[in-house]
Amino acid sequence: MNIKFYNTLSRKKEIFNPIKPGEVSMYTCGPTVYSRSHIGNFRTFLFEDILKRVFLIVGYKVRHIMNITDVDDKMIKKANDENKTLTEISLKYTAEFIEDAAILKILPADELPLATDNIQEMISMITALIKNGNAYLTENGSVFFSIESYKDYGKLAHLDLKGLKQTDRVAADEYTKDHPQDFALWKAWKEEDGDVSWDSPWGKGRPGWHMECSAMSTKYLGNHFDIHCGGVDNIFPHHENEIAQSCAALNSEFVNLWMHSEHLIMADEKMSKSLGNIKTIPELLADGYTAESLRFALISSHYRSKLAFSHIKLEEAKKSVHRINELFQKLNKKVDVGNSLPDEYEEFIEILCDDLNTPKALGVLFNYVRKLNHKIDNDILSKNEATMGLSFLIKADEILSLLIKQTDIPDKIAQLVAKRESARKEKNWKLSDHLREEIKQKGWKVEDLPEGTKCYPL
């Protein structure tokens, strides 16, 4: 089966051809650990998770590296503001990131290298760039990349140097550079950097932002690897600069496939009332949404489209997730998992292999859900069909991860449910309704189904 992805480099869908047959090397831009990652950051991380899971399910071996940016302007500012060390800030938010990613059932990367553990690698690369004539040292001890020395500069972002507008931000840059768009490889130490500095051939300082990804991606994956992902905002300048640096320093091909996910935007006023429009995973869990609902909401639109995030969207996601889980439980009671899968499974995978079309794949899944529900209700579902259905849901879940583990019902609740059952047998509706209300107060919901009473968390 052909796997196709949209490549930012060519602005086209391309058939994926791994450098090494059967293996995928992917590097995904990780968080800058100066604050808790928000749901928008996680849209990108989840897109990457789905991508990785698709590779795994079709049989590729995946080597996945995600960096942790633990030194940059924002990190230093945060440390200064809170009167803490860079390491303290970094440890706290890295731990939170790992925790939140685990809640969202995002598969961990094989390595999570820290920028500050790879300073030497970055210095070597900068040295090579100076030697190759692609970088220059300024009087204050900073090193810049000369974009005029690299003819392909702008090929990812499709920027033409002649058409560039000198924005205020560029104009306001305090460094002295040959060309306004030249970017920092090494930043000379400044007073506000405090004790954040490393020794280098050019004196005390710290690496420019883009260096870490060039150094770490090639360190772990080799000079030439398959995929590099991130949010669209990384296309320029971050990834553009990475290409220039890496190709010029290593004199090698760099990345074959660049994939970028669009932004999530906050669509709902109520949601944006707090701190500058952001929501973190713990905040959303506190609002009563499950990891599965969050996953669903984030994959219910295509990764290259903007996603308007709102409470309505989450409520819809919650119901959709419930629908899938309903069928899963019904089938789970009837049969065990088998080896054969329905035709819909093939279709489901093919759609995902066409540039990760998660919304369309969910459509296939729901059509199948309706089909089986119909058969169940009319009592015409064969055992074989039930087995295949269960297998499909479980297999699809290796990518989607929307199935919810059955939670154990606490004894107290179970007692109330049993009490209500006996009341119902005696047709004591008043008591039974009262007990249902009491159970609801405790956060559980009871439903009287034809096959018996069911109880689950609200």
Add this chain to the structure above:
RNA sequence: GGCGUCGUACCCAAGUGGUCUAAGGGAGCAGUUUGCAAAACUGUCAUUCAUCGGUUCGAAUCCGAUCGACGCCUCCA
């Protein structure tokens, strides 16, 4: 100024030349079921794809114009 994206039902969202009188989800409505509720199931819900032209035997899909929303052009996933 340059580069680029998008506009599909009440909401979300696939589809990018014929299988589209447009998938799927949510909401609504009607029904089956039910002590009630809930859940589940069934039916219904865009002859139309921002607007106007053009190309074509054929367009939501290609081209042009217009209107509207938006992104990037140095540190933001």
